[in-house]
Amino acid sequence: MAKVGDLVHERIRSLGAYVPGKPLSQVEAESGVKAVKLASNENPFGPSALAVEAAQQAVAGVNIYPDTASSELRRKLSAQTGVPVENFLVTGGSTPLLELLPRTLAGPGLNVISSERTFLVYQLATQVAGAEYRVAPAKNNGFDLDAIAGAVDENTRLIYIANPNNPTGTAVGAAEMDRFLDRLPDHVVVALDEAYYDFAEWFARERGVEFSHATEYVKQGRNVVVLRTFSKISGLAALRVGYGVGPAELMSYLARVRSPFQVTSVGEAAAIASLDDNAHREMTLRNNAEQSRWLMKEFCALGYDPVETWANFIYCEMGEDSAALCSRLEHEGVIVRPLTGGWGSPNAIRVSIGKPEENQRFVAALKKVAAEVAVR
Numbered sequence: 001m002a003k004v005g006d007l008v009h010e011r012i013r014s015l016g017a018y019v020p021g022k023p024l025s026q027v028e029a030e031s032g033v034k035a036v037k038l039a040s041n042e043n044p045f046g047p048s049a050l051a052v053e054a055a056q057q058a059v060a061g062v063n064i065y066p067d068t069a070s071s072e073l074r075r076k077l078s079a080q081t082g083v084p085v086e087n088f089l090v091t092g093g094s095t096p097l098l099e100l101l102p103r104t105l106a107g108p109g110l111n112v113i114s115s116e117r118t119f120l121v122y123q124l125a126t127q128v129a130g131a132e133y134r135v136a137p138a139k140n141n142g143f144d145l146d147a148i149a150g151a152v153d154e155n156t157r158l159i160y161i162a163n164p165n166n167p168t169g170t171a172v173g174a175a176e177m178d179r180f181l182d183r184l185p186d187h188v189v190v191a192l193d194e195a196y197y198d199f200a201e202w203f204a205r206e207r208g209v210e211f212s213h214a215t216e217y218v219k220q221g222r223n224v225v226v227l228r229t230f231s232k233i234s235g236l237a238a239l240r241v242g243y244g245v246g247p248a249e250l251m252s253y254l255a256r257v258r259s260p261f262q263v264t265s266v267g268e269a270a271a272i273a274s275l276d277d278n279a280h281r282e283m284t285l286r287n288n289a290e291q292s293r294w295l296m297k298e299f300c301a302l303g304y305d306p307v308e309t310w311a312n313f314i315y316c317e318m319g320e321d322s323a324a325l326c327s328r329l330e331h332e333g334v335i336v337r338p339l340t341g342g343w344g345s346p347n348a349i350r351v352s353i354g355k356p357e358e359n360q361r362f363v364a365a366l367k368k369v370a371a372e373v374a375v376r
């Protein structure tokens with residue numbers, strides 16, 4: 001008799017399993033101390049109070065199916081950006097939209113391109129769609145747009161660019177992105193994943209450079225879908241709201257492939273309210289920038305060479321097996337992400353930038369457990 005596993009399509013059987021970080025409660029039980037989680041780039045201050053209030057009010061109406069078009073949120077995003085409503089598609093976090101793109105544009109015989117050391121969802125989504133996933137080498141820990149352009153052929157339909165990149169925190173500037181898009185043939189769509197957009201904008205202003213022309217690309221009618229999320233800056237990760245901005249015709253096809261009612265009325269209400277909370281956004285961004293400088297300084301003082309970040313996390317090569325290092329950190333009640341397995345950096349970690357006291361806990365723990373290593 002055939003085993004049921006043998007009935008699963010080969011392209012699914014070959015998928016790597018996603019290994020999530022250990023939950024806070026488990027680390028606390030194992031270490032016996034109150035733990036801090038700096039592993040998933042979440043907002044350390046929680047959601048905006050306005051979003052919580054809006055969500056609470058919306059809960060009373062959950063007997064009614066949500067507006068599957070998320071019309072109110074799309075109108076608000078349209079008003080904020082000057083991009084027409086029909087260019088927006090709201091999804092349950094931006095991950096489902098990342099998955100819709102290769103299912104809609106690619107398939108067997110076609111290919112999708114991205115970089116080494118980037119977000120794991122790109123490869124998974126491409127494989128599930130049955131398309132070939134091409135990996136361009138990284139340059140200076142980030143995207144090498146020349147290498148990506150060089151990998152394009154007549155069967156390429158999609159390119160994923162994480163800007164800033166997760167897990168390395170690097171960014172491509174607006175002028176470089178302009179030149180890249182100008183070079184691409186028109187049978188290729190670019191998924192410009194700006195999950196950390198607000199953080200990068202803040203750093204760009206501090207550093208006196210221009211970060212992104214993303215919404216301009218859409219207004220110009222280019223083959224670009226810009227993805228943003230309420231999971232990071234807005235602190236709504238568990239409510240699952242994200243969106244894409246792109247060519248209206250493409251967005252309407254993506255909407256047909258998407259499962260209906262993916263975005264809840266509670267999530268939509270919270271997202272709308274969070275757009276009005278500039279104080280919450282500014283506090284988050286100011287803390288992130290200040291604390292990134294403090295963490296960079298501490299890493300350097302310990303003899304490491306962290307990568308300058310444009311997001312809300314820091315990537316650092318640790319010179320030792322990061323899975324072992326992270327499990328020693330967990331013993332001290334500090335959870336960070338080892339970039340082993342599919343991430344492709346077995347000696348590196350990604351630490352999310354938390355509140356000052358959380359970052360201090362991380363540095364104190366690192367000092368303690370790194371000292372246990374004979375050579376560094």
Ligand SMILES: *Cc1c(COP(=O)(O)O)cnc(C)c1O
Binds near residue numbers: 119195228232237241
């Ligand atoms: C966090 C993240 C996302 C989006 O996550 P959702 O919670 O699904 O919105 C997308 N891309 C990158 C690179 C991320 O780090």
